[in-house]
Amino acid sequence: xxxxxxxxxxxxxxxxxxxxxxxxxxxxxxxxxxxxxxxxxxxxxxxxxxxxxxxxxxxxxxxxxxxxxxxxxxxxxxxxxxxxxxxxxxxxxxxxxxxxxxxxxxxxxxxxxxxxxxxxxxxxxxxxxxxxxxxxxxxxxxxxxxxxxxxxxxxxxxxxxxxxxxxxxxxxxxxxxxxxxxxxxxxxxxxxxxxxxxxxxxxxxxxxxxxxxxxxxxxxxxxxxxxxxxxxxxxxxxxxxxxxxxxxxxxxxxxxxxx
Amino acid sequence: xxxxxxxxxxxxxxxxxxxxxxxxxxxxxxxxxxxxxxxxxxxxxxxxxxxxxxxxxxxxxxxxxxxxxxxxxxxxxxxxxxxxxxxxxxxxxxxxxxxxxxxxxxxxxxxxxxxxxxxxxxxxxxxxxxxxxxxxxxxxxxxxxxxxxxxxxxxxxxxxxxxxxxxxxxxxxxxxxxxxxxxxxxxxxxxxxxxxxxxxxxxxxxxxxxxxxxxxxxxxxxxxxxxxxxxxxxxxxxxxxxxxxxxxxxxxxxxxxxxxxxxxxxxxxxxxxxxxxxxxxxxxxxxxxxxxxxxxxxxxxxxxxxxxxxxxxxxxxxxxxxxxxxxxxxxxxxxxxxxxxxxxxxxxxxxxxxxxxxxxxxxxxxxxxxxxxxxxxxxxxxxxxxxxxxxxxxxxxxxxxxxxxxxxxxxxxxxxxxxxxxxxxxxxxxxxxxxx
Ligand SMILES: Nc1ncnc2c1ncn2[C@@H]1O[C@H](COP(=O)(O)OP(=O)(O)OP(=O)(O)O)[C@@H](O)[C@H]1O
Ligand SMILES: [Mg+2]
Numbered sequence: 001x002x003x004x005x006x007x008x009x010x011x012x013x014x015x016x017x018x019x020x021x022x023x024x025x026x027x028x029x030x031x032x033x034x035x036x037x038x039x040x041x042x043x044x045x046x047x048x049x050x051x052x053x054x055x056x057x058x059x060x061x062x063x064x065x066x067x068x069x070x071x072x073x074x075x076x077x078x079x080x081x082x083x084x085x086x087x088x089x090x091x092x093x094x095x096x097x098x099x100x101x102x103x104x105x106x107x108x109x110x111x112x113x114x115x116x117x118x119x120x121x122x123x124x125x126x127x128x129x130x131x132x133x134x135x136x137x138x139x140x141x142x143x144x145x146x147x148x149x150x151x152x153x154x155x156x157x158x159x160x161x162x163x164x165x166x167x168x169x170x171x172x173x174x175x176x177x178x179x180x181x182x183x184x185x186x187x188x189x190x191x192x193x194x195x196x197x198x199x200x201x202x203x204x205x206x207x208x209x210x211x212x213x214x215x216x217x218x219x220x221x222x223x224x225x226x227x228x229x230x231x232x233x234x235x236x237x238x239x240x241x242x243x244x245x246x247x248x249x250x251x252x253x254x255x256x257x258x259x
Numbered sequence: 260x261x262x263x264x265x266x267x268x269x270x271x272x273x274x275x276x277x278x279x280x281x282x283x284x285x286x287x288x289x290x291x292x293x294x295x296x297x298x299x300x301x302x303x304x305x306x307x308x309x310x311x312x313x314x315x316x317x318x319x320x321x322x323x324x325x326x327x328x329x330x331x332x333x334x335x336x337x338x339x340x341x342x343x344x345x346x347x348x349x350x351x352x353x354x355x356x357x358x359x360x361x362x363x364x365x366x367x368x369x370x371x372x373x374x375x376x377x378x379x380x381x382x383x384x385x386x387x388x389x390x391x392x393x394x395x396x397x398x399x400x401x402x403x404x405x406x407x408x409x410x411x412x413x414x415x416x417x418x419x420x421x422x423x424x425x426x427x428x429x430x431x432x433x434x435x436x437x438x439x440x441x442x443x444x445x446x447x448x449x450x451x452x453x454x455x456x457x458x459x460x461x462x463x464x465x466x467x468x469x470x471x472x473x474x475x476x477x478x479x480x481x482x483x484x485x486x487x488x489x490x491x492x493x494x495x496x497x498x499x500x501x502x503x504x505x506x507x508x509x510x511x512x513x514x515x516x517x518x519x520x521x522x523x524x525x526x527x528x529x530x531x532x533x534x535x536x537x538x539x540x541x542x543x544x545x546x547x548x549x550x551x552x553x554x555x556x557x558x559x560x561x562x563x564x565x566x567x568x569x570x571x572x573x574x575x576x577x578x579x580x581x582x583x584x585x586x587x588x589x590x591x592x593x594x595x596x597x598x599x600x601x602x603x604x605x606x607x608x609x610x611x612x613x614x615x616x617x618x619x620x621x622x623x624x625x626x627x628x629x630x631x632x633x634x635x636x637x638x639x640x641x642x643x644x645x646x647x648x649x650x651x652x653x654x655x656x657x658x659x660x661x662x663x664x665x666x667x668x669x670x671x672x673x674x675x676x677x678x679x680x681x682x683x684x685x686x687x688x689x690x691x692x693x694x695x
Contacts, residue, residue: 048644052636076646088641092659092666097693101655102645109646117693141659158645 001025002067002166002197007058008222009046015056016042018222024166027194031208031233032201034219035241040201041085043219044170047199048082049075062166076102077109079165083155083172085201090142095154098142099124103161127160130190132183148175156187167191168199173207185210205233220244262318267297270405277408278376284387285379292393293405299398311579311611312521312550314399317465317493322436324353325462325489331430334459335360338428341676345423347372352430354408354438365423369416370452372425375441378412386412389443391471391499397523399495403467407441410468415450415478424453424483424670429468431461431488442470446478448503453481453670458516461492469497474506476530481509483673487680488516490547497523504530504559511668513677514541514549515684525554528562528590537566540664540677542684543576544604550579557590557620566597569664570612571657571685573604580612580629588619597627602634602660654687658694661685 002024009017016039024030034040046053047060049072060067067075090098103123104114115123125135131153143151152172159167169188173181188198188211200211208216208230216232217224218241225244226232270293279285301317302309328334331352339348349372350360356374363372371378378386389412393401411427427442438461444454456470466488474480480500488494494517500508514520526535541549555564570578580599601610612629634656642652658681665677682688 050640050644071649072640072643073646073648073652076644082644084641084644088635088637090638090641090656090659092662093655094694097691098642098645100693101647101651102642105646105648162645 001063003061005059005061007043007046007060008056009042009053010056011042011053016053016222017046019058020219020223022217022224024197024199026197027192028214029192029198029200029211031213031216031230032199032219033203033216033233033236035244038219039222040219041170044082044085044168044199044201047168048072048080073105076162077106079163081159081162081164081167083152083159083167083169085170085174087143087151087155089144089146091144093142094139095142096124096138099138099158099161102158106162124161127157130160131157131187132180133157149177149180152176152184153180156184160187160191163191165195166197166199168201170201171203172200173202173204181207182210205237208233218244263297263300266402267293273406277406279379279383279386282379282383282387285390288390288392289405292401295393295401296398296405299401302397302399308397308552308581311577312519312548314495320465322465323463324433324436325431325460325464326433328432328460328462331357331432332360334430335428338426338457338459341679342426342672343423347421347423347425348428349374349411349425350428350430351409351440353432353434354440356409367419367421369419370421371412371414373412375410375412375443376408385414385445386443389445389471389473390441391469396497399467399521400469400497400523403439403441403469403495403497406437406439407469408439410441410443413442413444413452413454415446415452417447418449419447420450421452424455424673426455426457428457428459429466430459431464431466431492435464437465438467440466440468442468444470444472444480444482446472446474446480448476448478450475451479453483453673455483455485455673458484458486458488458494461488461494461517463489463491465493465495467495469499472498472500472508474500474502474508476503477505478503479507481511481669483511483668483670484513484522485677485680486512486514486516486520487684488520490516490518490545492517494520496521498525500526502526502528502530502533502535505532506530507534509536509538512539512551513665513680514539514551515680517547517549519548521550521552523552525556527556528559531559532561533559534563535565536667537564537568537582538664538667539568540570540661540681541568541578542571542573542661542681543578544573545576546574547576548579549577552581552583554583554585555595557584557586557593557595559587559589560591560593562590562593564595564597567664567667568599568612569661570599570601570610571604571661572601572608572610575605575607577608578610581615582613582627583615584617584625584627586616586618586620586623586625590620591622593620593623593625595623595625599629600660601631602657603631604657650687651690654685654691658682658685658688658691662694
């Protein structure tokens with residue numbers, strides 16, 4: 001269970017998250033939607049431990065641990081996974097080396113034996129097949145020269161390998177063709193389980209046809225301004241965000257009536 | 260004993276025992292060279308090319324042969340294990356050829372590779388033509404000429420090719436406080452070879468080495484320098500090439516060791532359509548200092564030069580790069596690219612990267628850039644977000660930054676050796692061995 005309480009975060013003195021509250025239960029999938037620049041990626045990065053953002057107030061409790069007290073790598077080892085909106089290119093480090101180092105760091109932490117080269121290859125090849133990635137991507141530098149869609153698949157591959165307890169997917173559907181979207185959605189659905197929670201950030205209700213969320217939230221100007229079931233996504237698709245007033249708050253009547 | 264007068268006296272004493280002492284042309288060049296050295300003294304920061312690398316301290320420096328060193332055969336075995344059986348080896352210990360340790364039995368017809376000291380006996384005219392003078396070189400290289408006790412003499416006849424690399428290994432053991440080596444590589448038309456210079460050991464000694472390459476028409480010579488000397492050594496080196504029409508020359512310089520390492524690397528396109536690659540990597544930490552001064556002289560048209568240097572500067576160390584490119588008025592349709600990028604790994608580390616382009620032709624493509632920066636925060640976070648600890652992530656990114664240089668070495672075994680050296684010089688390198 002993830003409990004975000006009154007979270008405030010800033011970058012270079014500029015407030016971005018301004019009192020965000022959100023609870024995601026075990027086994028639940030929550031979708032977060034919202035206009036560009038509303039703070040969705042900031043929330044994702046703060047959860048993952050990016051220290052260029054300063055948390056100025058609030059707390060995040062994750063199954064009884066104070067998430068914000070852990071450095072990024074420990075959060076990842078404890079089972080938090082962020083699929084980046086913009087995966088980073090790392091020239092000179094092969095994807096194979098990177099994936100193995102990541103998987104083994106997580107396995108060490110969980111008291112599992114580290115994979116040797118053979119076991120790792122067998123495992124990673126099976127997972128790559130599932131997300132439709134050719135083997136050559138193992139031997140290329142991490143994300144370097146990957147197309148937008150290939151980068152997103154590489155994120156889903158990492159998620160599958162790391163078997164997180166909490167996965168945050170930041171626009172993993174952006175830039176995907178319709179076939180890739182299905183593959184990515186299948187990858188996510190395969191991981192759905194009663195112990196695993198997911199936060200899926202997206203601009204398109206289309207994704208939610210494949211990954212059916214338990215709840216949908218609207219983030220605006222650093223706060224959740226509306227929450228609802230999956231029908232909220234359809235409504236947003238039809239009407240856009242025009243109903244959010246200039247202060248970033250949903251018209252009181254609308255939010256009161258529908259959430 | 261390092262004062263200038265002492266060096267002059269020392270040279271006078273040693274001269275009669277140096278190889279080729281009986282050859283009048285050589286005696287004359289040595290005499291001119293020591294006179295030039297006496298006249299110039301050690302370069303100080305007052306000289307433009309030595310602004311960041313003054314050698315004035317050598318005036319007071321006591322030099323001593325190391326009291327202990329691994330047996331040269333042991334040092335050599337480690338090196339040889341990294342390479343193919345068929346490679347060729349010329350080994351020098353404390354500035355002298357070590358025939359017992361050398362392996363050159365499998366050289367193809369038309370290729371000669373042996374000690375300079377022997378070539379001065381057997382083929383003095385060929386040596387004279389390739390030897391060079393100290394007329395316009397910096398004073399340490401004049402000292403080198405005056406005192407050089409040995410080195411390699413390599414001759415590739417027209418159309419010959421060495422498939423396996425020729426390794427020149429210079430081991431500093433317990434026998435000398437200073438060594439002065441001169442390597443001459445003469446490549447006739449259409450010949451081809453990869454020559455790898457390894458510098459190991461050395462204790463707190465002073466070593467000078469000059470390597471001269473003459474690449475005749477359409478010859479292809481790749482020179483790789485692997486400098487991994489002891490952390491107290493002083494290493495002063497010049498590599499100078501001259502390329503005839505259509506010749507290719509690559510210089511790879513990987514500098515990991517020594518307290519102070521200075522490399523002056525230059526080539527001149529004496530004919531049309533020459534091509535060169537200057538590729539370099541340095542890693543310095545502690546209070547160590549490394550300096551690469553390069554010069555590519557596009558004297559004739561249609562030349563292509565590519566220069567890529569990268570530096571890792573840690574601790575209180577300093578890395579210096581100055582890359583000069585001259586495009587003569589006649590050198591139309593020159594295509595030159597130069598880059599130097601440095602990673603500062605500590606707050607006290609210092610890097611200077613200075614491009615110097617002098618372009619006198621009008622139809623040229625020249626690009627250059629120099630950066631001094633830190634590890635990319637986005638990449639660091641990406642790795643940490645996958646559970647990789649901060650130290651390992653930093654080391655990995657540092658390795659990756661540097662390895663790009665090594666990937667340009669065409670020969671697979673040499674490239675692998677380069678990666679191995681990089682890993683062993685980086686903290687935490689052992690756990691990244693899979694990257695090799
Ligand atoms: N490093 C930064 N420096 C300054 N402003 C920043 C920084 N990072 C984010 N911001 C600002 O914070 C706001 C929220 O950005 P964020 O990336 O969280 O938005 P988002 O909801 O993910 O948008 P999108 O839908 O376009 O991905 C934006 O106005 C952005 O410009
Ligand atoms: Mg975003």
